[in-house]
Amino acid sequence: PQGVGLILALSKSGSDFGQGGTTFVTPAGFVDTSAWHDAGDLILFRYDLEHAVGPVDSDTLLDWNSEKGRWTLVLELLSTHNRSEAA
8 A cells, every 4th residue: 555664662661661662574584673772763764674663661561551561653545645646
């Protein structure tokens, strides 16, 4: 549906969350971006690259009243957003 994926990290590793994040399967092997994707960092990738989100702090009980956790902003670029198709 789109050619490019964009993921912006909005949480600080070590204080907002401890583990978990985006992973990729590339021709060179498995890549876990958790160690490098910190608050303000942007991942830009080919959307057809196999990717997933690993469990975030799976050993911590979920608290809906807490602002802690792994927060991200994902840009979705669908073909329905193309102006030339709408005209």
